[in-house]
Each structure stands twice: as C-alpha cells, then as structure tokens.
Amino acid sequence: MRLLFILFTILIITIEAADILPNSTLSASNPNSKWSSPNNTFSLSFLQLDPTNQSSYFAAISYNNIPIWKAGADTVNGGAVDISGELRFLSNGDLQLISGSSGSVVWSSGTVNRGVSSASLDDNGNFRLKNGTVSNIWSTFDNPTDTIVPGQNFTNNHVLRSGLYSFSLMNNGNLSLLWNGSIVYYNSGLNSSVNVNLSSPSLGMQPIGILSLSDPSLLNPVNVVYSSDYADEGNILRFFKLDNDGNLRIYSSTQGSGTQNVRWAALTDQCQVFGYCGNFGVCSYNETDPTCGCPSQNFELTDPNDSRKGCRRIVELSNCPSNATMLQLDNAKFLTYPPELSEQIFSAGISACRFNCLVNGACVASTSLADGTGMCYIKQPNFVSGYQAPTLPSTSFLKICGPAMPNPTAVSDTVQEKNGGRVPGWVVAVVVVASVLGLILLEGGLWCWCFRNSSKFASLSSQYALLEYASGAPVQFTFNQLQRATKGFKEKLGAGGFGAVYRAVLANRAVAAVKQLEGIEQGEKQFRMEVATISSTHHLNLVRLIGFCSEGRHRLLVYEFMKNGSLDKFLFSEDHSSGRLLNWEQRYNIALGTARGITYLHEECRDCIVHCDIKPENILLDENYVAKVSDFGLAKLINPKDHRHRTLTSHVRGTRGYLAPEWLANLPITSKSDVYSYGMVLLEIVSGKRNFEVSEETNQKKCSLWAYEEFERGNMEAIMDKKLSNQEMDMEQVMRAIQVSFWCIQEQPSQRPTMGKVVQMLEGVFEIDRPPAPKATEGSFAGTSLNTSSTSGLSTFAASAPAPSSSSSFQTAGFQSSASAKNVDRQSSSLLHSEIK
Numbered sequence: 001m002r003l004l005f006i007l008f009t010i011l012i013i014t015i016e017a018a019d020i021l022p023n024s025t026l027s028a029s030n031p032n033s034k035w036s037s038p039n040n041t042f043s044l045s046f047l048q049l050d051p052t053n054q055s056s057y058f059a060a061i062s063y064n065n066i067p068i069w070k071a072g073a074d075t076v077n078g079g080a081v082d083i084s085g086e087l088r089f090l091s092n093g094d095l096q097l098i099s100g101s102s103g104s105v106v107w108s109s110g111t112v113n114r115g116v117s118s119a120s121l122d123d124n125g126n127f128r129l130k131n132g133t134v135s136n137i138w139s140t141f142d143n144p145t146d147t148i149v150p151g152q153n154f155t156n157n158h159v160l161r162s163g164l165y166s167f168s169l170m171n172n173g174n175l176s177l178l179w180n181g182s183i184v185y186y187n188s189g190l191n192s193s194v195n196v197n198l199s200s201p202s203l204g205m206q207p208i209g210i211l212s213l214s215d216p217s218l219l220n221p222v223n224v225v226y227s228s229d230y231a232d233e234g235n236i237l238r239f240f241k242l243d244n245d246g247n248l249r250i251y252s253s254t255q256g257s258g259t260q261n262v263r264w265a266a267l268t269d270q271c272q273v274f275g276y277c278g279n280f281g282v283c284s285y286n287e288t289d290p291t292c293g294c295p296s297q298n299f300e301l302t303d304p305n306d307s308r309k310g311c312r313r314i315v316e317l318s319n320c321p322s323n324a325t326m327l328q329l330d331n332a333k334f335l336t337y338p339p340e341l342s343e344q345i346f347s348a349g350i351s352a353c354r355f356n357c358l359v360n361g362a363c364v365a366s367t368s369l370a371d372g373t374g375m376c377y378i379k380q381p382n383f384v385s386g387y388q389a390p391t392l393p394s395t396s397f398l399k400i401c402g403p404a405m406p407n408p409t410a411v412s413d414t415v416q417e418k419n420g421g422r423v424p425g426w427v428v429a430v431v432v433v434a435s436v437l438g439l440i441l442l443e444g445g446l447w448c449w450c451f452r453n454s455s456k457f458a459s460l461s462s463q464y465a466l467l468e469y470a471s472g473a474p475v476q477f478t479f480n481q482l483q484r485a486t487k488g489f490k491e492k493l494g495a496g497g498f499g500a501v502y503r504a505v506l507a508n509r510a511v512a513a514v515k516q517l518e519g520i521e522q523g524e525k526q527f528r529m530e531v532a533t534i535s536s537t538h539h540l541n542l543v544r545l546i547g548f549c550s551e552g553r554h555r556l557l558v559y560e561f562m563k564n565g566s567l568d569k570f571l572f573s574e575d576h577s578s579g580r581l582l583n584w585e586q587r588y589n590i591a592l593g594t595a596r597g598i599t600y601l602h603e604e605c606r607d608c609i610v611h612c613d614i615k616p617e618n619i620l621l622d623e624n625y626v627a628k629v630s631d632f633g634l635a636k637l638i639n640p641k642d643h644r645h646r647t648l649t650s651h652v653r654g655t656r657g658y659l660a661p662e663w664l665a666n667l668p669i670t671s672k673s674d675v676y677s678y679g680m681v682l683l684e685i686v687s688g689k690r691n692f693e694v695s696e697e698t699n700q701k702k703c704s705l706w707a708y709e710e711f712e713r714g715n716m717e718a719i720m721d722k723k724l725s726n727q728e729m730d731m732e733q734v735m736r737a738i739q740v741s742f743w744c745i746q747e748q749p750s751q752r753p754t755m756g757k758v759v760q761m762l763e764g765v766f767e768i769d770r771p772p773a774p775k776a777t778e779g780s781f782a783g784t785s786l787n788t789s790s791t792s793g794l795s796t797f798a799a800s801a802p803a804p805s806s807s808s809s810f811q812t813a814g815f816q817s818s819a820s821a822k823n824v825d826r827q828s829s830s831l832l833h834s835e836i837k
C-alpha cells in the first residue's frame with residue numbers, strides 16, 4: 001500500500017509540469033533564461049535564428065533548437081526582436097512579447113484578467129496558461145504558428161501560416177494550401193472510399209510518423225499521410241511544418257542530433273507552389289534545386305538580395321512610349337489554380353493565345369498548353385507566377401514594353417558544371433571562343449559542301465532547321481544526365497520492339513520513361529530530324545516525347561511517364577483483382593482515345609505518320625486511364641535491314657496477330673495497315689482475348705474468326721469478355737465496337753475505313769453497315785488479288801469518306817509513291833512521313 005502511494009506520488013511529480021508563476025520574465029540577452037518541460041525535451045527561450053542579424057531573436061518553444069512555436073509569428077516582423085527583447089508572464093495573467101529597445105508590446109496572449117494563476121510547459125511541447133492546476137485558459141497547441149507536433153490537434157478552426165502561405169483543414173477533411181488566403185495550390189481530399197460527411201474533423205501527427213484524420217463520424221482515424229520513416233525505431237520527434245517556401249513537410253529529428261530530415265512533402269515539384277518566385281518571377285531547376293529568375297532582361301529583380309521577392313518590368317506598361325509587345329517564353333507556364341481558373345480559359349491556337357492577350361487591356365500574360373488540349377489561359381490579376389522547365393508542354397507570353405530581350409542562354413554555366421564549377425574564367429573564355437570558331441568553321445564547311453553537292457541535301461538541312469525551331473524543340477539530354485536520372489538504368493519498365501524502357505526522375509522531379517533504342521544505324525542528323533517530327537506531334541492520345549539523347553552510339557528517347565502502364569496488362573492479365581479489371585466504360589473510352597490518337601497521326605498532324613506497330617503493348621494508360629499511343633515514328637529510325645528483322649520477324653513470332661495481310665504479301669504498307677491492327681486491338685478490348693488465341697472456348701478457331709461466327713449468329717454475349725458479365729453495359733456501344741472491329745480487319749485495305757471514319761463510327765455519328773466476313777487467314781493473302789483492287793479501292797474509299805482534304809491527298813500521294821515502287825522496300829513504303837508541303 002505504501003509502495004503504491006510512493007509510486008503514485010512519483011507519477012504525479014513526473015506528470016505535473018513544473019509550474020511557472022506570474023511575474024516571471026525571459027530575456028533575449030540572457031542565454032540561460034528559459035522555461036523547460038519537466039524532462040527537458042522542450043524549452044521556451046529566445047533563439048537567434050540568423051547569427052548575422054542582430055534583430056532576429058524569437059521567443060520560441062524548441063526541440064533540439066528547432067523552433068516548433070514562435071511568439072507573435074503572425075505580427076509584422078514575425079515576432080522578431082533584438083537582444084533587448086523580453087517575454088513577460090505578467091501578474092494580470094497576460095503573456096507579452098516586448099521589444100526592449102522601444103518598450104512596446106509586440107504581441108500578447110490576450111489573457112488579462114481571465115483568472116490565469118500559473119503556466120507550464122508540458123513534456124509534449126504544449127505551453128499552457130492555467131487558472132488552476134488543470135484548466136486551460138490558453139495554450140500554444142491551440143494557437144499554432146507553422147508547426148504541429150504529436151499530441152497536438154489541428155482542427156478546422158486552426159491555421160498554419162508562413163509568410164503569404166497558409167495551411168488549413170477544410171470541413172470536408174481536405175488538406176488545403178493557400179497563397180495569400182485566396183489561391184488554392186494544393187488540395188488533397190480523403191480517399192473516395194471513405195464516404196462520410198464529417199462533423200468536426202481533426203488532424204493529428206502520430207508519434208510514429210503518420211498523419212491521421214479523426215472525426216466523430218469516423219469509426220477509426222483515417223491515415224492520410226505516411227512519413228517515409230514511419231514506425232522507425234528510436235527517440236525521434238516527427239512534426240509537420242508549413243515552410244516559408246509554401247510547401248508542407250513532415251520532418252524527423254532524432255533527439256540530441258540537432259538535425260532534421262524531410263520525410264514527406266505535399267508538393268514534390270516545388271515550382272508548382274504558387275508565388276514561390278514572387279510576382280513575375282520564374283521558377284526553374286538548376287541541377288538540384290528550384291531557383292528563381294526573371295522572365296527576360298526586360299525585367300529586374302525587385303530585391304537583388306532575394307530572388308524570391310519577384311521581378312518588375314524595367315519599363316512599366318503605363319510608361320510605354322510605343323505599343324506593348326509580347327515576350328515569348330518556351331516551355332513555360334503561368335500557374336493557374338482555383339479560384340483563378342474561372343477567370344479566362346478557352347481553346348485557341350498558340351498564336352491566337354498570344355494575340356488575345358496583346359489586344360486585351362486587362363491581360364498581362366497568357367499560357368498556351370501544348371498537351372493536345374489546345375487550352376489558352378489569360379492572366380488578368382496583377383500577380384503571375386511562372387514555371388519554366390524543358391519538360392513543360394506549354395508556351396507562355398508576357399506583355400512587355402519594347403523589344404524582347406531574352407535571358408542569355410547558359411553556355412558558360414554548362415561548361416562550368418561539367419568541370420565541377422571550378423573553372424577559371426580564362427578557360428571558359430577560351431572554350432567559348434573556340435566553340436564559336438569551331439561552329440563558324442563547321443557551318444562554313446557545311447555550306448560549301450552543300451553547295452557543291454546535291455541540292456536535295458540543302459533542302460533537307462533547311463527542313464531540319466525549320467523542324468527543330470518550329471516545334472518547340474525537344475530537350476537534348478546528355479547520356480550522363482540520363483544515366484543519373486535512371487540511376488544507371490536500374491528500373492526497367494519493359495522491353496519494346498525498339499529497345500528497353502527505364503524509369504527516370506528528371507531534375508524537376510518529373511517521372512519519365514527513357515527508351516534506349518537499339519539497332520539504330522542512322523546518322524545524327526537523320527535521328528534529330530525524326531526526333532523533331534515526333535516531338536512536334538502533340539495530341540491528348542499520344543505519348544509525349546520530352547527529349548532525346550544522341551551521343552556517340554547512344555540513342556535514347558525520353559517520354560512522359562504513364563502511371564498505369566500498357567493495355568495488355570489489363571486485358572490479358574491473370575490477375576483479376578478489381579484494380580486490374582477495366583470496366584466497359586473505360587474500355588470504350590480507351591478504344592475511342594486510341595482511334596483519335598491514330599487519326600491524328602494519319603490525318604491531322606503536319607508530317608503524317610503510319611505507326612506500323614499498333615498493339616495493346618503500345619497503348620499506354622495514364623493515371624485517369626486515358627489511352628496514349630506510344631512508339632509512333634520509330635519504325636523509320638531503324639535501318640531497313642534491321643527493321644525488317646526486328647519488326648517483322650518479331651511480330652511473326654510474337655504478336656503476329658496485329659500485322660495486316662499486306663505485310664506478309666510484300667505489298668505496300670499504308671495507313672490502312674494501321675487500321676487493320678487497330679481492328680484487332682478493338683476486338684481484344686471487347687473480348688479480353690488475344691485475337692490469335694485458339695482454345696476450347698473459341699471452338700479451336702482463331703479468336704477473330706470465331707468471333708465473326710458468333711456475330712453472325714447474333715450472339716454478342718459470347719464475344720464479350722466473360723470478366724465483365726456481371727457489369728452493366730451499353731450493349732449498343734458493344735455492338736458498334738464489334739462491327740467496327742470487323743470492318744477494320746477486312747482483308748482488302750480498300751474495304752477498311754479510315755481512322756477518322758472509325759472514330760465517327762464508334763461515336764455513333766452514323767449507322768454502321770453490317771460488316772462482311774473478314775476471312776483473313778494469315779499467309780493465305782494472295783498478292784495478285786490485291787494489285788488491281790487496292791489502288792482503285794483506296795481512292796474510292798477516300799473519296800467517299802468524309803475525311804479532311806489533307807488526309808485524302810496524303811493517302812493518294814503516299815499510296816501512289818509506294819505502289820509505283822516495284823520491289824517494295826518496307827521502310828519507304830511504310831510512309832512514315834509522306835512529305836506534304
């Protein structure tokens with residue numbers, strides 16, 4: 001009994017914080033004046049946060065010298081005082097921060113005459129003003145500044161602030177980051193599987209590093225964020241903090257270490273933080289860090305000592321003697337977040353987007369997206385936040401006075417960087433002069449050579465130059481950069497017909513897919529030309545090429561990364577868990593998206609491209625299951641011999657089912673060959689079976705032939721993927737898709753519709769005639785049966801199809817040129833770019 005009593009007293013003593021009585025004062029000048037928690041984990045004292053600044057003393061609660069709360073953080077100077085500053089706990093119960101030099105009250109807790117009789121700093125870091133031993137009148141946990149520690153509850157009544165940035169918890173449980181209280185640049189909600197209406201949500205940091213949301217209407221707290229070291233052992237304090245760069249991060253700090261490590265950040269791409277570089281500032285990445293600069297030399301930094309303070313025009317628009325002009329920024333965008341979004345968005349071409357802003361008096365800048373949506377954003381409010389990175393698919397314009405003076409390109413930077421940044425100035429100068437001289441000599445040499453040689457080459461090289469400059473040129477990476485980005489080609493995503501694909505993380509933290517091409521025997525120039533063509537091809541349903549590398553024998557292409565991988569994994573996977581099964585609506589949208597992407601390649605883009613390798617492996621899905629066609633334009637990069645070897649034989653051996661009969665009959669390959677392959681893919685999307693699969697279920701026939709038999713019997717359910725049998729679906733859409741697929745796999749190319757028509761048929765724009773039997777059995781295709789019908793057949797179809805004029809001229813031109821070649825060469829006949837000029 002007595003033992004128990006002693007234990008109890010010890011317990012009381014350890015739990016009870018040592019009380020601080022009124023009439024106590026902490027002063028900045030005395031480093032020993034502090035109020036500590038009973039076990040000394042936390043203390044309240046003055047910290048000098050910038051050793052070079054005599055006015056940067058803060059009254060702060062700290063852990064390992066890391067401040068977790070600051071007195072007066074929301075005042076003008078953020079609670080900074082000089083060495084004569086004091087924190088006073090007055091006998092009237094108020095806690096006040098005093099600027100010693102002026103004697104003025106910088107901040108006060110506002111607890112005068114509320115019965116406060118003592119204060120304490122608890123072991124969890126909470127500083128409380130109390131009127132008894134237990135009751136709280138005021139506490140730092142209830143008045144957070146920019147940090148939350150374990151045990152602290154963050155509710156929808158609280159706000160974390162840092163400069164113009166703030167973090168709040170919305171009533172619906174969303175975590176939101178705001179700039180200047182208005183622009184929401186981060187908004188993350190509960191997983192949609194949690195379907196409840198919250199009444200009073202509260203966010204808490206668990207000591208093991210999990211951020212969880214609790215609410216009376218939730219049975220258990222929902223974990224919303226895991227720090228990367230969660231549940232790691234050790235005496236670690238984890239806390240989350242809104243940093244002054246506008247990012248929300250979770251940090252870990254081992255007791256006694258005095259260091260803190262980032263374990264999670266709300267925005268992985270810092271440049272996406274609105275206003276990070278101030279008004280008119282442009283955020284970009286050097287090798288490692290986000291950096292701020294001005295859009296061009298028409299601007300200057302507002303504060304030369306702090307590039308994050310933004311930029312200003314050297315000549316204001318209001319003082320512009322002549323009319324304003326538009327500065328063009330390639331691969332740049334102006335960040336647009338709600339509620340700004342409703343301001344001005346419309347669909348317009350790039351030059352229209354520029355012009356719209358120029359003539360609109362209220363417009364200061366505009367951004368034209370080149371991601372296939374063709375969206376134009378007009379910026380009216382007088383605060384614009386820029387982001388420029390070689391990987392951004394957009395072009396921006398900024399209204400300026402006078403001629404544009406672009407920033408100098410970083411020639412010397414690159415040289416310095418390659419040499420570890422320790423190159424003496426004269427070396428740089430010599431290198432620059434030498435390279436310039438070299439370039440001049442090379443150019444001169446080329447000129448002479450071109451004039452002496454064929455004029456054909458001259459036109460080729462001028463076309464090359466045009467392509468490179470007109471297309472918002474792709475980024476050129478060095479092999480070293482890509483090696484680093486892929487961590488030495490470590491994480492293989494797959495192996496396509498043209499080489500292996502690896503996951504990479506680029507300097508702006510964007511994830512990308514790097515394809516290491518094999519069997520390329522083309523010269524540098526030819527390669528760059530193809531790259532320029534591919535990268536000038538932008539469409540929502542085409543995988544975007546970000547850049548390339550051509551160095552020695554290395555040829556690599558850098559593509560945007562598609563989170564959900566390729567279609568085949570979903571259609572034919574044995575793993576039928578819910579995430580891996582596409583429902584009918586998704587399948588239909590994928591079929592339509594794929595058709596739109598191919599239509600664009602065939603009919604709408606500047607240099608028309610026949611894909612030559614349409615199959616589920618080359619249809620990628622982004623995070624929203626939007627289909628993106630990949631690997632277009634590559635067939636031409638492979639040298640003819642190698643091409644035949646790779647594409648043809650690997651097809652015949654592996655995925656032969658997608659090759660149009662004309663491939664095997666050595667006949668011209670046209671865009672209709674892609675239509676055939678698409679038809680096979682469409683049938684697979686519906687049936688979930690490989691088109692060349694033979695099984696009991698398909699009556700020991702090839703799936704495509706068996707499907708037509710079932711179609712003739714009117715037995716659509718038999719063709720449908722069994723895995724969808726318990727789902728609701730639009731049978732009319734199913735019927736349409738099946739009929740379109742049979743039209744596409746007609747043996748005669750002339751019988752097949754154009755891709756443009758396929759899109760219309762799928763959309764249900766018009767009635768679809770009953771398709772005749774495709775009857776193609778590979779190898780039975782007789783070359784003789786085609787040579788008359790194909791030319792005439794194609795032109796009739798082209799004439800009857802409501803295709804754009806450019807497409808029909810493309811088809812006839814392409815067809816004739818290839819048909820006229822007697823001994824058809826696979827490469828030229830594949831019409832990778834029918835040169836329409």
Ligand SMILES: *[C@@H]1O[C@H](CO)[C@@H](O)[C@H](O)[C@H]1NC(C)=O
Pocket residue numbers: 022023091
């Ligand atoms: C605080 O100090 C003042 C005089 O400086 C004294 O009058 C007052 O009683 C003290 N209050 C407490 C609670 O000790």
Ligand SMILES: *[C@@H]1O[C@H](CO)[C@@H](O)[C@H](O)[C@H]1NC(C)=O
Pocket residue numbers: 050053054055056077078080
């Ligand atoms: C010193 O720090 C304070 C508070 O952060 C700041 O307002 C002030 O401008 C700084 N002074 C100098 C010279 O950097």
Ligand SMILES: *[C@@H]1O[C@H](CO)[C@@H](O)[C@H](O)[C@H]1NC(C)=O
Pocket residue numbers: 039041123124
């Ligand atoms: C101090 O107390 C806190 C809360 O009870 C505990 O988490 C921490 O481990 C303690 N620290 C030491 C050094 O005893």
Ligand SMILES: *[C@@H]1O[C@H](CO)[C@@H](O)[C@H](O)[C@H]1NC(C)=O
Pocket residue numbers: 115131132135
């Ligand atoms: C503390 O304040 C509460 C309410 O504000 C009051 O009910 C209580 O009696 C007070 N306790 C003391 C010891 O003053």
Ligand SMILES: *[C@@H]1O[C@H](CO)[C@@H](O)[C@H](O)[C@H]1NC(C)=O
Pocket residue numbers: 141151152153202214
């Ligand atoms: C935080 O909330 C939990 C339950 O919601 C409660 O038990 C705890 O006392 C709260 N902590 C503080 C410091 O208010």
Ligand SMILES: *[C@@H]1O[C@H](CO)[C@@H](O)[C@H](O)[C@H]1NC(C)=O
Pocket residue numbers: 180383
């Ligand atoms: C922030 O918003 C206020 C109005 O709410 C506005 O007056 C102020 O100019 C804004 N700050 C900046 C930097 O735009």
Ligand SMILES: *[C@@H]1O[C@H](CO)[C@@H](O)[C@H](O)[C@H]1NC(C)=O
Pocket residue numbers: 170172174187188189190
């Ligand atoms: C909550 O966040 C989700 C994103 O996770 C967003 O779609 C939704 O619109 C947000 N809700 C509100 C009310 O902002």
Ligand SMILES: *[C@@H]1O[C@H](CO)[C@@H](O)[C@H](O)[C@H]1NC(C)=O
Pocket residue numbers: 191192193
């Ligand atoms: C939602 O939660 C479920 C179960 O907790 C999980 O399987 C799923 O991946 C989550 N979805 C997202 C988008 O986080």
Ligand SMILES: *[C@@H]1O[C@H](CO)[C@@H](O)[C@H](O)[C@H]1NC(C)=O
Pocket residue numbers: 195196197
């Ligand atoms: C949430 O509230 C809305 C309207 O207030 C209601 O329509 C909806 O059914 C509620 N959801 C749940 C899960 O209670």
Ligand SMILES: *[C@@H]1O[C@H](CO)[C@@H](O)[C@H](O)[C@H]1NC(C)=O
Pocket residue numbers: 286287288289290291
């Ligand atoms: C990138 O910028 C940061 C800050 O602006 C600087 O500290 C760093 O040295 C720069 N790195 C390179 C490689 O230039």
Ligand SMILES: *[C@@H]1O[C@H](CO)[C@@H](O)[C@H](O)[C@H]1NC(C)=O
Pocket residue numbers: 303304305
């Ligand atoms: C920039 O810093 C220098 C010295 O560090 C100082 O002399 C100058 O006044 C500062 N400029 C501004 C605009 O603060």
Ligand SMILES: *[C@@H]1O[C@H](CO)[C@@H](O)[C@H](O)[C@H]1NC(C)=O
Pocket residue numbers: 321322323
């Ligand atoms: C500026 O443009 C306006 C309207 O386009 C035109 O009337 C005016 O003459 C122009 N001023 C100059 C100096 O070019």
